[in-house]
Every structure is written in C-alpha cells, then in structure tokens.
Amino acid sequence: xxxxxxxxxxxxxxxxxxxxxxxxxxxxxxxxxxxxxxxxxxxxxxxxxxxxxxxxxxxxxxxxxxxxxxxxxxxxxxxxxxxxxxxxxxxxxxxxxxxxxxxxxxxxxxxxxxxxxxxxxxxxxxxxxxxxxxxxxxxxxxxxxxxxxxxxxxxxxxxxxxxxxxxxxxxxxxxxxxxxxxxxxxxxxxxxxxxxxxxxxxxxxxxxxxxxxxxxxxxxxxxxxxxxxxxxxxxxxxxxxxxxxxxxxxxxxxxxxxxxxxxxxxxxxxxxxxxxxxxxxxxxxxxxxxxxxxxxxxxxxxxxxxxxxxxxxxxxxxxxxxxxxxxxxxxxxxxxxxxxxxxxxxxxxxxxxxxxxxxxxxxxxxxxxxxxxxxxxxxxxxxxxxxxxxxxxxxxxxxxxxxxxxxxxxxxxxxxxxxxxxxxxxxxxxxxxxxxxxxxxxxxxxxxxxxxxxxxxxxxxxxxxxxxxxxxxxxxxxxxxxxxxxxxxxxxxxxxxxxxxxxxxxxxxxxxxxxxxxxxxxxxxxxxxxxxxxxxxxxxxxxxxxxxxxxxxxxxxxxxxxxxxxxxxxxxxxxxxxxxxxxxxx
Ligand code: DGT
Ligand code: CA
Ligand code: CA
Ligand code: ZN
Numbered sequence: 001x002x003x004x005x006x007x008x009x010x011x012x013x014x015x016x017x018x019x020x021x022x023x024x025x026x027x028x029x030x031x032x033x034x035x036x037x038x039x040x041x042x043x044x045x046x047x048x049x050x051x052x053x054x055x056x057x058x059x060x061x062x063x064x065x066x067x068x069x070x071x072x073x074x075x076x077x078x079x080x081x082x083x084x085x086x087x088x089x090x091x092x093x094x095x096x097x098x099x100x101x102x103x104x105x106x107x108x109x110x111x112x113x114x115x116x117x118x119x120x121x122x123x124x125x126x127x128x129x130x131x132x133x134x135x136x137x138x139x140x141x142x143x144x145x146x147x148x149x150x151x152x153x154x155x156x157x158x159x160x161x162x163x164x165x166x167x168x169x170x171x172x173x174x175x176x177x178x179x180x181x182x183x184x185x186x187x188x189x190x191x192x193x194x195x196x197x198x199x200x201x202x203x204x205x206x207x208x209x210x211x212x213x214x215x216x217x218x219x220x221x222x223x224x225x226x227x228x229x230x231x232x233x234x235x236x237x238x239x240x241x242x243x244x245x246x247x248x249x250x251x252x253x254x255x256x257x258x259x260x261x262x263x264x265x266x267x268x269x270x271x272x273x274x275x276x277x278x279x280x281x282x283x284x285x286x287x288x289x290x291x292x293x294x295x296x297x298x299x300x301x302x303x304x305x306x307x308x309x310x311x312x313x314x315x316x317x318x319x320x321x322x323x324x325x326x327x328x329x330x331x332x333x334x335x336x337x338x339x340x341x342x343x344x345x346x347x348x349x350x351x352x353x354x355x356x357x358x359x360x361x362x363x364x365x366x367x368x369x370x371x372x373x374x375x376x377x378x379x380x381x382x383x384x385x386x387x388x389x390x391x392x393x394x395x396x397x398x399x400x401x402x403x404x405x406x407x408x409x410x411x412x413x414x415x416x417x418x419x420x421x422x423x424x425x426x427x428x429x430x431x432x433x434x435x436x437x438x439x440x441x442x443x444x445x446x447x448x449x450x451x452x453x454x455x456x457x458x459x460x461x462x463x464x465x466x467x468x469x470x471x472x473x474x475x476x477x478x479x480x481x482x483x484x485x486x487x488x489x490x491x492x493x494x495x496x497x498x499x500x501x502x503x504x505x506x507x508x509x510x511x512x513x514x515x516x517x518x519x520x521x522x523x524x525x526x527x528x529x530x531x532x533x534x535x536x537x538x539x540x541x542x543x544x545x546x547x548x549x550x551x552x553x554x555x556x557x558x559x560x561x562x563x564x565x566x567x568x569x570x571x572x573x574x575x576x577x578x579x580x581x582x583x584x585x586x
Pocket of ligand 2 (some may be wrong): 198
C-alpha cells in the first residue's frame with residue numbers, strides 16, 4: 001500500500017478535527033495540524049523518510065506523530081485513527097463538509113442538541129434551536145440551512161480532474177484489449193463540463209461479453225452495480241460511477257453522438273432527423289414511418305452523421321444546445337482553440353507565497369511543457385494566510401526574475417518569466433499595492449480573496465473599481481467559487497464584462513479544476529464585447545501547470561478561438577498586450 005505525503009497529511013488533519021470534537025487540549029491538536037502542514041511541503045517521498053527513520057528530523061513532527069506516520073505508511077492503516085473515528089457516530093463526518101462549520105461548532109451542536117448527522121442539523125435548524133445556541137444566532141442558522149442545500153446539490157458530482165485521471169487509465173487499458181474496436185469517452189466528460197456526474201465510456205466490439213468482463217474486473221473498479229454484455233455500471237475508486245456501453249461497429253457513430261449528449265442537443269438532432277423522414281436513436285437511422293419508401297444514409301463516423309443532417313461537425317464541448325446547431329447549419333462554427341495553440345501562461349505561485357515549487361522549478365516545468373513564457377503572480381501582502389509578499393519581497397522577486405531571464409538556460413530555450421502579482425482587491429476596490437509598486441511589474445492579476453459575503457452591488461462596484469486601475473492587466477477567478485465546495489460570491493457578471501471591455505481588462509479562465517472561473521456560459525458574451533481571455537493554471541506546484549488542459553476545455557466550451565486567448569500570442573507580442581492599458585490609459 002502506498003501513501004503520498006498528502007494522504008498522510010489528510011489523516012493527520014482529520015485526527016486534529018476529531019481531537020477537537022473530543023474537546024482535547026489545543027496543544028495536542030496543534031501538534032497534528034502542524035505536522036500535517038510540514039508533511040504537505042515535503043520535497044521527497046514520505047516512504048523514503050520513513051524507511052530511513054528521518055521523520056523526526058522534520059520540524060513540527062514529534063515522537064508520537066513519527067510513530068503514527070510510520071505505522072500508517074508501513075501498514076496502510078493507523079489503529080489510533082480508526083479507534084478515534086469509531087468513537088463518533090458515522091454521520092458526524094459529513095458535517096465537516098458543510099461550509100462554515102468547523103469542529104468547534106460541530107462539538108457544540110453535538111453536545112447541546114445531540115446533532116450527529118446532516119439530517120439532525122437540518123431538523124434542529126428548522127425548529128429554530130440553533131439560533132438559540134450561544135455563539136450561533138439567527139444568521140448562522142440561516143447560513144447552515146443554505147450550506148445544507150448547497151451540499152445536497154453537489155452530492156454525487158465530481159471535479160473533472162478526478163474523472164480525467166480515471167478515464168485516462170481505463171481508456172488506455174480497454175484500448176489495449178483485443179476485443180475492443182473503436183473506443184471513446186462520452187457524456188459530460190467528453191463535453192468537458194465543469195463537474196461530472198458519472199463517466200461514460202463507449203466501445204465497439206463483436207465480442208461484447210469479453211469487453212464487459214474485462215471492464216468489471218479492472219483494478220479501478222470498486223463495486224459492480226449493473227453487469228450485462230452491452231451495458232455495465234460500476235463505482236470506481238475515489239467515488240465516481242462509470243457506465244460502459246458496448247455496441248456493434250456499425251452502431252458506434254450513433255451511440256457516440258447519443259451518449260455524448262447533451263440530452264438537449266440530442267433532442268434537437270432527433271427532431272432534425274424527423275424533418276428528413278428519419279428516426280434517430282442510439283443505434284441507427286431508420287425510416288420514420290414504417291413501410292415508407294424513404295432510405296437512410298450510410299454512416300461510418302460522427303462527422304458523416306452531422307453531415308447527413310446538413311450540419312458541420314460540432315465539437316463535443318459545444319453540444320449544449322446553446323446555438324451550436326444553427327451555427328453548424330450556417331457553417332459559422334468557431335475554429336476552437338487547441339492545446340497546441342498555447343504559447344505561455346500567467347498566474348502561477350511559487351514558494352515565495354503559498355506555492356510548493358521555486359521560481360526556477362516552475363520555469364523549468366513550463367519549458368518542459370513547451371511554453372515560451374510563464375507569468376508569476378504570487379499573493380500580495382493582505383493574503384497573509386497565503387504568505388503574501390510585501391513590496392520589498394516583491395521587488396526581490398522581480399529582480400530574481402530579471403536575472404533568470406538573462407541566463408543562458410532561458411535564452412537558449414527562448415523562454416521568459418513574466419513578473420507580476422496576484423494583487424488582492426481590497427474591500428473598497430483599492431488594490432493591495434500602490435500604483436508605483438504595480439508600475440514595476442510586467443502585469444497584474446487582480447483577485448478577490450476576502451469579504452466574500454458583501455452584497456452584489458457592492459461586490460460589483462469593488463471589482464469594477466479595480467478594473468479601472470490602468471495597472472490591472474487581468475481579473476483573476478471572477479466569482480471566487482470552489483466547485484462542489486464553495487458557492488460563488490454575488491457579482492453582476494454582465495456589468496463586469498462591460499467594464500472589462502471598456503477598460504481593456506483581460507478576464508481569466510482559472511484552469512484549476514476547483515474553479516474553472518469565469519464560467520464557460522459567459523464567454524460568448526465576453527467575446528462578443530471584445531474581451532480577451534487568459535487561460536491561467538493558478539498553479540501552486542509544477543504539476544499544477546498541467547491543469548491548463550482543463551482551461552482549454554472550458555475555453556472551447558465558451559466558443560473561444562486562438563485569437564480570443566492571449567496565451568496564444570508568441571513571446572514577442574506579450575509585452576504589447578500586457579501593457580496596453582497602461583499605454584493607452586483607461
Ligand atoms: P452527468 O453524468 O450528469 O455529468 O451528465 P451526462 O451528460 O454525462 O449524462 P448521463 O451520464 O446521464 O448520460 C450520458 C448521455 O446520454 C447524455 O449526455 C445524453 C444521453 N442521454 C441520457 N439519457 C437521455 C435521455 O433521456 N434522452 C436523450 N435524448 N439522451 C439521453
Ligand atoms: Ca455522465
Ligand atoms: Ca451515465
Ligand atoms: Zn487567487
């Protein structure tokens with residue numbers, strides 16, 4: 001059993017929460033959170049530290065925790081943790097998933113109102129008992145009810161990175177199977193939706209039993225829900241369900257269109273087919289009226305299927321019934337941006353703030369990805385919890401970046417680090433740095449990281465005020481949402497888009513699978529207004545740079561082409577676009 005430091009850190013965090021629930025002394029609790037944090041920033045594999053008995057050398061990891069981590073890493077289990085967990089009702093752990101509810105409050109609810117599940121909490125809130133509890137009040141009670149509602153809405157969906165990793169492995173193993181002919185992902189994952197309900201896979205085969213058998217015995221499968229020769233449903237490791245359909249080779253293009261969806265898109269295609277006198281289902285075209293003379297066209301590919309319906313091929317990301325059929329009919333679908341169009345990116349963090357890799361490590365990882373430039377945007381001073389930089393530390397970082405850019409290594413690679421900041425937008429819309437400081441940078445990402453609960457009008461005015469600053473090149477993660485975890489704050493997006501257009505402020509697609517913000521549904525409007533997009537990984541590690549691929553998916557869903565996205569500009573054109581606002585004024 002192998003454990004990453006992050007898994008181990010997670011267990012230690014949970015122990016800390018459980019100890020807090022028990023009302024243990026704060027020093028003991030802090031020992032666990034400190035140790036979790038220390039393990040989180042390890043630069044070598046935890047197994048190695050354990051094997052060489054070097055855990056104790058890490059600051060913040062004492063003897064008791066060394067023993068526990070050793071047990072966990074060597075046996076894959078930790079009896080202390082399991083006993084601790086067993087001393088609480090199972091339902092209590094789900095309470096930790098509610099926004100705004102920590103161990104202290106859960107303990108109070110448990111001890112004073114007997115709450116040991118989300119259902120219990122909902123009941124005592126509805127009865128008005130929570131409002132009467134010391135330290136809670138009416139407002140908290142209302143918030144908790146909202147948190148329960150949000151939690152339910154999210155249950156059973158998954159962030160795209162979780163599904164992508166599973167899909168990659170399953171597709172690769174299925175593809176290698178002898179009985180598998182054509183194969184594809186389908187459903188919302190193929191459409192690159194921001195979150196995924198279940199993963200849909202489609203295979204063509206003349207020996208479906210063998211394929212299904214292989215699938216349900218795959219090591220990633222934890223539980224078989226349905227098993228048949230042509231349709232199997234399973235639950236995978238990490239939680240998502242996966243549907244596999246196996247169809248005959250000649251059915252494949254029909255099944256692929258059908259199971260890619262969306263349902264609304266399918267309904268349009270079906271009614272379009274009927275206009276031709278054909279009935280369309282997941283297997284074939286057939287004459288709509290029995291015994292009619294109408295012949296159906298032969299179809300070998302998805303492209304041919306769309307063509308038969310008088311449509312250009314519609315990329316899966318656009319199949320959401322948002323005007324794609326009319327555009328395909330008129331031959332005006334956009335030529336969507338692709339991974340290979342990306343020349344660089346902005347908005348990454350380093351160890352200077354809350355990142356886990358240094359400047360040079362991030363730069364080399366970007367070079368390995370084939371990028372020509374990488375924008376650094378560490379947090380500014382008000383984000384103290386993220387170790388934000390003050391003006392002095394920022395100046396040091398800028399100097400370091402300028403020096404690195406002069407090195408042979410960078411010059412030979414044709415690569416440049418671009419010096420910036422992810423500058424907090426303060427509560428009143430002012431920026432966390434003075435204009436003189438901002439003027440020393442190549443570009444500025446401005447983001448909201450505090451006071452999320454203000455009203456929509458105030459929040460919108462706050463963000464607009466920031467955009468009116470000529471130093472603000474782009475707006476970071478517009479709504480602050482964390483998918484399946486934190487709702488967006490209230491902001492008038494069309495108003496922000498309007499001002500982005502009039503001030504020449506770029507808007508980010510934050511490509512982190514937790515954010516994917518600004519949402520794809522707004523990009524057609526932004527594009528129409530002439531707003532440019534930056535696809536930014538918001539990477540905190542070298543691996544985080546690969547999240548760019550999710551940003552590409554969202555940009556495609558937003559109908560964007562390479563000319564809408566500033567990352568597609570070559571290195572030589574970057575300064576011009578980044579300094580356009582400063583030059584021309586706002
Ligand atoms: P998800 O899984 O909730 O993220 O979303 P999808 O789109 O993957 O939905 P899913 O897995 O229920 O079904 C996959 C596709 O199958 C869906 O996109 C369209 C097609 N489909 C499923 N049910 C229906 C239906 O009742 N009518 C039509 N026309 N298509 C359907
Ligand atoms: Ca699905
Ligand atoms: Ca499905
Ligand atoms: Zn941020």
